[in-house]
Amino acid sequence: MKISTVDMMSPAILKRLILLPITIFCVSSVVFFLIHLVPGDPAALMLGDSAEPGDIEALREQLGLNRPVVSQYASYLWGLVHLDLGKSIWTKEPVMQRIADRYPATLTLAGAAMAFAIMFAIPIGMISAARQDSLVDRGSMFIAVFGVSIPNFFLGPLLIIVFSIWLDLLPVSGRGSILHLILPAVTLGLGMSAILARMTRASMIEALGSGYVRTARAKGLPERTVLVKHALRNALTPVVTILGLQAGALLTGAIITETIFSWEGIGSLMVRSIALRDYPQVQGCVLVIAITYVLANLMTDIMYSFLDPRIRT
Amino acid sequence: MRSRIVKAAIGRLRCCGILLSLLLLMLSISLQGCSDESESLPRDSIVIALQSNPTSLDPRLATDAISSRVIDLMFNGLFRSNHQGCPEPDLVQDYEMPDKTTYLLKLRRDVVFQNGTGFTARDVKFTLDSIIDPKTGSRKRASYKNVEAVDVIDNWTVKIKLKEPQASFLETLKIGIVPQDYARSVGDEFANKPVGTGPFRLIEWQRGSKLRLERHDSYFRQRPAIRIITCKIVPDTSTRLLELQKGSVDFVQNEIPPESVSAFRQDKRFSVLSAPSSTYKYIGFNMRHPILSKRKVRQAMAYAINRKTIVDNLLLGQATLSSGLLDPGNTFYEPDVTRYEFDPQRARQILDEAGYPLDSKTGHRFAVSFKTSKDQRANQIAQIVQQQLDKVGIKIEIRSLEWATFYSDIIKGNFHIYSLSWVGISDPDFYFDVFNSQSFPPNGANRGHYSNAEIDRLTELGRVELDVSKRTETYSKIQKIIASDVPYISLWHPQNIAIMTSELEGFSLYPAGDFKSFERARLKQ
Numbered sequence: 001m002k003i004s005t006v007d008m009m010s011p012a013i014l015k016r017l018i019l020l021p022i023t024i025f026c027v028s029s030v031v032f033f034l035i036h037l038v039p040g041d042p043a044a045l046m047l048g049d050s051a052e053p054g055d056i057e058a059l060r061e062q063l064g065l066n067r068p069v070v071s072q073y074a075s076y077l078w079g080l081v082h083l084d085l086g087k088s089i090w091t092k093e094p095v096m097q098r099i100a101d102r103y104p105a106t107l108t109l110a111g112a113a114m115a116f117a118i119m120f121a122i123p124i125g126m127i128s129a130a131r132q133d134s135l136v137d138r139g140s141m142f143i144a145v146f147g148v149s150i151p152n153f154f155l156g157p158l159l160i161i162v163f164s165i166w167l168d169l170l171p172v173s174g175r176g177s178i179l180h181l182i183l184p185a186v187t188l189g190l191g192m193s194a195i196l197a198r199m200t201r202a203s204m205i206e207a208l209g210s211g212y213v214r215t216a217r218a219k220g221l222p223e224r225t226v227l228v229k230h231a232l233r234n235a236l237t238p239v240v241t242i243l244g245l246q247a248g249a250l251l252t253g254a255i256i257t258e259t260i261f262s263w264e265g266i267g268s269l270m271v272r273s274i275a276l277r278d279y280p281q282v283q284g285c286v287l288v289i290a291i292t293y294v295l296a297n298l299m300t301d302i303m304y305s306f307l308d309p310r311i312r313t
Numbered sequence: 314m315r316s317r318i319v320k321a322a323i324g325r326l327r328c329c330g331i332l333l334s335l336l337l338l339m340l341s342i343s344l345q346g347c348s349d350e351s352e353s354l355p356r357d358s359i360v361i362a363l364q365s366n367p368t369s370l371d372p373r374l375a376t377d378a379i380s381s382r383v384i385d386l387m388f389n390g391l392f393r394s395n396h397q398g399c400p401e402p403d404l405v406q407d408y409e410m411p412d413k414t415t416y417l418l419k420l421r422r423d424v425v426f427q428n429g430t431g432f433t434a435r436d437v438k439f440t441l442d443s444i445i446d447p448k449t450g451s452r453k454r455a456s457y458k459n460v461e462a463v464d465v466i467d468n469w470t471v472k473i474k475l476k477e478p479q480a481s482f483l484e485t486l487k488i489g490i491v492p493q494d495y496a497r498s499v500g501d502e503f504a505n506k507p508v509g510t511g512p513f514r515l516i517e518w519q520r521g522s523k524l525r526l527e528r529h530d531s532y533f534r535q536r537p538a539i540r541i542i543t544c545k546i547v548p549d550t551s552t553r554l555l556e557l558q559k560g561s562v563d564f565v566q567n568e569i570p571p572e573s574v575s576a577f578r579q580d581k582r583f584s585v586l587s588a589p590s591s592t593y594k595y596i597g598f599n600m601r602h603p604i605l606s607k608r609k610v611r612q613a614m615a616y617a618i619n620r621k622t623i624v625d626n627l628l629l630g631q632a633t634l635s636s637g638l639l640d641p642g643n644t645f646y647e648p649d650v651t652r653y654e655f656d657p658q659r660a661r662q663i664l665d666e667a668g669y670p671l672d673s674k675t676g677h678r679f680a681v682s683f684k685t686s687k688d689q690r691a692n693q694i695a696q697i698v699q700q701q702l703d704k705v706g707i708k709i710e711i712r713s714l715e716w717a718t719f720y721s722d723i724i725k726g727n728f729h730i731y732s733l734s735w736v737g738i739s740d741p742d743f744y745f746d747v748f749n750s751q752s753f754p755p756n757g758a759n760r761g762h763y764s765n766a767e768i769d770r771l772t773e774l775g776r777v778e779l780d781v782s783k784r785t786e787t788y789s790k791i792q793k794i795i796a797s798d799v800p801y802i803s804l805w806h807p808q809n810i811a812i813m814t815s816e817l818e819g820f821s822l823y824p825a826g827d828f829k830s831f832e833r834a835r836l837k838q
Contacts, residue, residue, distance in 0.1 A: 038717075038718065039717070039718045039721040039722065040717030040718055040720065040721045041721060044720075044721070044724060044755075045717060045720060046376075046452055047452050047455075055447075055454055055455055056755065058447055059450065062450060090368055091368060091369070091504075092501060092504070101520060101521070102521070157551050157552070157555065160552065160555050161555065164555065164559055165555060165558055165559055168559075171561065172552060172555050172556045172559050172561055173547055173549075173552050173555075173556060174522065174523075174545065174547075175522055259548050259549045260549045260551070260552055261552070262522075262545070262546060262547045262548060262549070262552060264366075264520075264521030264522060264546070268548070269521075272365075274717075275715070275716050275717055276717070277717050
């Protein structure tokens with residue numbers, strides 16, 4: 001089956017592409033005003049108690065914080081149009097540079113966590129559906145419930161104790177070799193895999209009981225073909241929905257996992273920037289996160305088109 | 314049919330396995346060249362775990378504790394703190410004061426910067442002038458507002474002229490000296506590529522991940538025994554301790570849960586050092602509050618809080634009860650002040666006398682809010698204080714706020730009572746900053762708007778008095794008055810705690826948690 005690019009450009013996807021810049025503009029505008037509304041003056045935070053009032057004012061002027069918020073907003077938009085997000089108030093480094101330093105780490109961790117989740121969850125979900133109510137099914141679903149229930153701040157240290165301290169197989173934290181990636185990816189991916197496994201199981205059970213699967217079997221098709229080409233493909237649509245929603249969360253919401261494993265990604269950068277009221281850095285992070293979410297949703301739509309050709313029409 | 318389904322599923326699993334292998338291969342290729350050096354370190358190298366990434370390595374700009382720790386390793390000031398927190402000569406050979414506002418500093422002649430250039434008086438003038446220059450944007454500028462001029466007399470003599478006498482001035486000369494020519498040539502980049510005179514030089518900085526420092530072979534004191542110090546950034550407390558247990562980190566200092574310390578003490582692979590710190594934990598009052606402005610109320614609240622129970626049970630004894638801002642090791646510490654031992658009966662009696670009897674309907678005398686940060690330990694302490702004050706009839710509403718919001722409220726005076734710490738108190742001139750009525754925010758840190766004419770007079774006298782014995786007498790009076798007035802409830806001085814591999818020897822703790830003693834530390838061979 002060949003799918004051309006034009007075929008895949010369903011009206012829904014085109015609409016999303018058109019909405020992309022509008023969404024990003026709205027999100028970054030809302031965040032700009034929100035971060036300026038919350039209490040906390042970056043100049044006072046930077047200079048501390050020993051600062052003279054004159055020094056705080058001078059720093060506010062130097063950082064452009066004494067200008068009206070609307071004027072600061074106009075400057076921000078002007079910079080945005082020129083792909084210039086400004087410099088971090090605290091480190092004086094370009095915001096884009098700091099994000100570029102951190103984002104690959106986030107992508108690597110999220111990618112690995114998602115790969116782990118998919119490769120763990122879909123086979124488990126399939127086996128559970130095929131052997132419904134068996135010991136395997138119950139065991140798998142118990143693991144799934146355990147995975148979704150256990151919080152990352154507990155699972156992370158638990159995995160470190162078992163695999164790093166007791167078995168001495170993996171490093172405790174940090175980035176470097178492939179070995180450093182395994183524990184954070186499992187920590188981050190386990191919860192998602194549990195959700196996916198349950199969803200796959202439910203969808204597969206529904207698909208296996210449907211008319212087209214009975215027809216496929218009646219035609220004498222091999223069971224493997226029936227299971228994978230007919231049942232799984234149809235069962236994957238809701239799974240992809242969950243995957244799309246979770247992908248955005250994985251890319252941006254891995255703050256706890258990042259902290260436990262000293263994995264410096266964009267999530268921890270944003271949290272720290274909010275605490276320090278580093279306005280340009282927060283705005284830059286939110287912008288990237290918004291783009292990530294929109295693109296993750298777009299990818300989900302494209303996946304729908306691939307899985308279900310009816311959506312393209 | 315079931316078995317066919319399972320076979321199909323197994324086939325699918327195989328495909329997944331192949332895909333996973335491919336993914337791992339791709340990731341391993343992308344991560345190649347970033348091997349973790351901490352796992353193959355020679356015996357003359359150590360790994361220190363730091364809580365966060367330094368914000369800047371320029372001593373003129375950095376203010377956070379983590380940056381200061383790393384700067385300790387790379388820079389020397391004209392003076393440095395001794396183990397009592399008092400200034401002692403570092404890059405200065407000798408100094409004299411021709412008059413009360415002039416410091417004539419004779420510099421060491423055997424000092425070279427890590428880039429090979431010699432240290433001279435020009436570097437001192439450049440460093441101090443650049444801090445004073447508003448264009449530098451130094452957060453330490455306010456500390457130098459009393460400096461009138463810095464003059465180079467000759468290559469190794471500097472004259473600093475002050476506008477008026479300042480007894481604490483040597484404290485400000487602990488700042489790291491930067492090389493003039495290099496700092497000018499690199500500009501803002503100095504914060505990322507620092508060069509100092511200290512025992513270690515920066516050779517690598519992977520932001521958010523680690524810093525590597527190498528021994529400065531031309532260091533003017535004895536060459537350090539440790540060749541490489543790797544500072545690994547490990548934000549999570551549990552992970553830092555797990556790294557230590559695994560042996561991939563050799564040293565951790567402070568922010569250690571008290572309950573973990575005893576476990577490390579019993580493990581022969583580690584040695585644990587603890588010593589009183591100059592950090593001061595307190596509860597502050599808003600003096601503009603109609604009830605809290607009354608001294609008797611504040612005294613009653615001090616009697617109602619069982620600090621010893623908190624220290625013994627929550628902090629497991631890893632703090633010393635305080636009677637004022639200065640720790641007992643401080644030269645100016647006055648032990649003979651009013652102390653508030655836990656006495657709830659007396660607290661109730663004082664509150665009755667002050668005109669705040671128990672309301673039989675509400676069961677309380679009055680209610681106030683207690684602001685604290687989101688820090689877990691700070692919240693636990695707030696809850697204990699809430700229960701203890703409730704027993705004498707004071708209702709406390711805890712308001713736990715995100716740090717920047719909390720700090721904003723505190724400096725604006727938007728609180729009833731709050732809890733915070735002062736870190737690194739060494740000179741008693743600090744009393745001026747927190748209790749003199751000229752120091753009301755935004756001019757200073759008298760956040761509770763405490764005002765006492767005698768304290769104003771004494772703190773102004775203490776800051777210009779250069780005679781140590783007279784100054785000690787002045788601060789003794791100040792400490793007695795403050796203890797009696799209770800603008801702060803003094804809680805405790807937490808201990809500095811360092812856990813390290815037992816192979817590391819020669820490291821000692823300073824009251825402010827400095828890393829300076831790493832220049833004398835070594836690994837047992």
